[in-house]
Amino acid sequence: MKNTLKVAKWEIKRNVTNKAFLISILITPLLMLLFGFVPSLLAKFETDQPFTLYVVDKLGIYERISQASSEKLIITLAEDNLQALKEKTRGRKDQGYVVLDENALATGLVTVYTDNEGKGAIAPITGVLQTAFNDYKMEKLGLSKSQIDYLKQPYQVNVAPLTKKEAERSLPQKIIPAVFAGILFLTVFTSGTMTFQSALQEKKDKMVEIILSSVQATDLMQGKILGYFVLGLIQVGVWLLFGIPAAQFFFKIPILEYLFVPELLPMVFFALAGYLLYSAIFVAIGATMEDAQSGSSFQGMIFLIPMLPLFVIGPIIANPSGVIARIGTFFPLTTPGVMLARLSISTQTPLWEILASGTILLLTTLLVMRLAGKLFKTAILMYGKNATLAEIIKWLRY
Amino acid sequence: MSVILSIKDITKSFGQATVVDRISFEVQKGEILGLVGPNGAGKSTIIRCILGIIHPDSGTINYHLDGTQKLNTSKVGYLPEERGLYRDAKIMDILLYIASLKNYPLDKARQTAMAYFEKLDLKGREKAKIEELSKGMAQKVQFIASIIHEPQLLVLDEPLSGFDPVSQNLFMEEIKNLATKGTTILLSSHQMNMVESLCNRIFMINKGRRVLYGDLDTIKDRYANYRCEILGNNDPSRLSKLPFVQKVEQDGQKHIIHLQNGISPSAFLRELPPDIEIKEMNLTRISLHDIFVKTVTGGIEQ
Numbered sequence: 001m002k003n004t005l006k007v008a009k010w011e012i013k014r015n016v017t018n019k020a021f022l023i024s025i026l027i028t029p030l031l032m033l034l035f036g037f038v039p040s041l042l043a044k045f046e047t048d049q050p051f052t053l054y055v056v057d058k059l060g061i062y063e064r065i066s067q068a069s070s071e072k073l074i075i076t077l078a079e080d081n082l083q084a085l086k087e088k089t090r091g092r093k094d095q096g097y098v099v100l101d102e103n104a105l106a107t108g109l110v111t112v113y114t115d116n117e118g119k120g121a122i123a124p125i126t127g128v129l130q131t132a133f134n135d136y137k138m139e140k141l142g143l144s145k146s147q148i149d150y151l152k153q154p155y156q157v158n159v160a161p162l163t164k165k166e167a168e169r170s171l172p173q174k175i176i177p178a179v180f181a182g183i184l185f186l187t188v189f190t191s192g193t194m195t196f197q198s199a200l201q202e203k204k205d206k207m208v209e210i211i212l213s214s215v216q217a218t219d220l221m222q223g224k225i226l227g228y229f230v231l232g233l234i235q236v237g238v239w240l241l242f243g244i245p246a247a248q249f250f251f252k253i254p255i256l257e258y259l260f261v262p263e264l265l266p267m268v269f270f271a272l273a274g275y276l277l278y279s280a281i282f283v284a285i286g287a288t289m290e291d292a293q294s295g296s297s298f299q300g301m302i303f304l305i306p307m308l309p310l311f312v313i314g315p316i317i318a319n320p321s322g323v324i325a326r327i328g329t330f331f332p333l334t335t336p337g338v339m340l341a342r343l344s345i346s347t348q349t350p351l352w353e354i355l356a357s358g359t360i361l362l363l364t365t366l367l368v369m370r371l372a373g374k375l376f377k378t379a380i381l382m383y384g385k386n387a388t389l390a391e392i393i394k395w396l397r398y
Numbered sequence: 399m400s401v402i403l404s405i406k407d408i409t410k411s412f413g414q415a416t417v418v419d420r421i422s423f424e425v426q427k428g429e430i431l432g433l434v435g436p437n438g439a440g441k442s443t444i445i446r447c448i449l450g451i452i453h454p455d456s457g458t459i460n461y462h463l464d465g466t467q468k469l470n471t472s473k474v475g476y477l478p479e480e481r482g483l484y485r486d487a488k489i490m491d492i493l494l495y496i497a498s499l500k501n502y503p504l505d506k507a508r509q510t511a512m513a514y515f516e517k518l519d520l521k522g523r524e525k526a527k528i529e530e531l532s533k534g535m536a537q538k539v540q541f542i543a544s545i546i547h548e549p550q551l552l553v554l555d556e557p558l559s560g561f562d563p564v565s566q567n568l569f570m571e572e573i574k575n576l577a578t579k580g581t582t583i584l585l586s587s588h589q590m591n592m593v594e595s596l597c598n599r600i601f602m603i604n605k606g607r608r609v610l611y612g613d614l615d616t617i618k619d620r621y622a623n624y625r626c627e628i629l630g631n632n633d634p635s636r637l638s639k640l641p642f643v644q645k646v647e648q649d650g651q652k653h654i655i656h657l658q659n660g661i662s663p664s665a666f667l668r669e670l671p672p673d674i675e676i677k678e679m680n681l682t683r684i685s686l687h688d689i690f691v692k693t694v695t696g697g698i699e700q
Contacts, residue, residue, distance in 0.1 A: 006498055007499075013491075014486075207482055210544075212449075214496070215471070
């Protein structure tokens with residue numbers, strides 16, 4: 001244990017003083033912000049130019065349509081004739097015209113003539129036209145205003161739990177645990193891969209023999225797992241330290257209040273157990289390889305393991321207690337990701353499922369760490385080639 | 399002299415191949431024991447067993463380092479043949495990390511390191527990273543890493559490979575120095591001239607089995623015949639018919655005459671006919687190098 005701590009301390013110190021690590025801590029949230037905001041920013045920039053739409057109104061519904069007029073989309077009644085309009089708007093990207101007549105009404109097809117390639121600028125008009133046409137038709141059928149309103153009344157489908165009554169959660173209340181779960185999972189994954197890199201580096205730097213003549217192979221492995229665990233915590237810590245006040249300042253959301261929900265405890269447990277499971281697999285696989293480039297497809301596939309929950313995230317969001325969510329919950333390799341998702345989406349995950357899947361995960365983790373220890377011990381001393389699947393299975397049996 | 403390490407009947411197999419086969423030897427306190435043998439003979443496996451990196455399938459290894467029979471890694475230093483250090487770490491940090499793994503006081507380790515930096519021309523580089531150093535410098539650091547904690551038993555695997563002749567001499571002196579101060583050294587190497595000049599005793603291994611073991615002089619007495627090089631225009635078939643001659647090799651104008659076992663040089667010289675042309679003559683006992691080559695090519699079995 002003492003040696004495990006020494007190895008862990010070394011790994012932590014080495015990384016914390018390493019510029020690359022510090023930069024990655026700072027860069028990752030920036031990149032996430034960038035990928036989150038830049039596309040919408042660019043889209044905004046793209047449609048910022050106001051678009052003028054001339055309406056040739058043969059139905060007398062201009063009044064209704066003009067409501068959709070905004071800074072970006074200027075809807076005006078055309079005063080010129082069709083030929084003049086054509087000439088006027090030809091070659092213009094910020095102008096176009098539309099003809100609203102009985103033909104459009106009958107065919108259900110409205111054509112906007114413009115040389116603007118995108119549909120973005122005129123998108124808002126679609127809904128307005130729909131309503132305007134419907135109203136026009138109903139009026140033509142002789143319905144009164146109140147009858148029309150009655151017909152137009154919208155319907156919504158609401159879901160209310162039967163067994164447990166609870167207050168409806170607001171959007172931030174739902175999103176913040178999910179974001180936190182996402183950060184945890186990302187950290188689990190990145191720290192896990194770092195143990196892989198570290199085992200590989202140990203071999204590459206040819207330090208293995210020196211270290212193993214001082215400490216046991218299991219100490220080295222556990223030290224690495226522990227070390228990168230602490231580094232992961234540092235990473236999450238730094239993000240939260242800056243992220244929480246920033247979010248509170250910009251969005252005026254009391255993050256901490258939403259974060260410390262009862263689900264937080266099992267979420268942290270699943271993240272930790274997941275980290276131990278994945279990092280044990282990664283560190284052992286790292287030991288079987290000579291360099292990252294020449295890994296076999298088998299070793300590459302191992303990397304997909306923590307990604308498995310992403311494949312089933314859709315069905316889980318649709319139904320957090322459905323069959324797929326249940327299968328994912330009890331299959332230990334997907335348990336961490338699936339449970340993080342379920343716990344952050346729903347407050348109604350049955351306690352027995354949390355406990356049972358937690359126990360399965362814990363037992364699997366212990367087993368995998370034992371096997372990984374065996375594999376690591378043999379593989380880390382092999383030089384010059386990547387281990388084959390057959391060799392790995394043989395070493396696991398030692 | 400007291401025994402610091404005793405190896406009894408160790409055997410190690412990997413799959414079908416028996417790499418080390420019933421090997422036994424002892425290392426005495428303060429001596430330099432040479433572990434010699436060709437590539438793949440099993441030297442590295444023996445060393446890894448001694449260091450506790452792997453465990454022999456059978457047999458025992460007893461240590462006398464700290465009053466127990468067990469391996470105390472804090473008292474053992476190791477310079478592996480596979481050279482390397484964490485490339486992106488600072489020299490001093492690595493040395494202190496290794497010292498901490500060996501449970502050696504860090505302030506003392508720092509002093510020892512500084513003393514060696516001075517001695518080995520590394521002064522002022524303690525904050526440099528390994529990747530910034532030349533290969534030779536990095537090897538010096540690795541040598542320091544193996545002795546930073548004042549080990550009682552030091553295992554050196556090909557310690558001089560990669561050094562230039564000047565550094566080789568420097569390190570040969572340093573190894574002798576350590577031995578005089580009481581460090582026991584197990585030295586594994588192919589470089590027979592180094593083994594000859596450093597080691598008191600040798601253990602020679604081939605294909606996992608013991609070939610020779612004992613005092614270097616005794617071995618030479620027992621196995622080393624004499625050889626006589628004669629430069630001159632002579633007929634090799636005539637030379638080979640001389641008394642006490644085992645065989646003759648020709649190398650240009652030079653003939654190398656190998657004497658039969660147990661024949662003293664003076665007996666051979668007395669029988670030398672007066673009409674043999676001798677421009678130069680060189681009569682030596684065959685070297686450890688020759689014994690090594692003979693061993694590997696199947697000349698010596700035990």
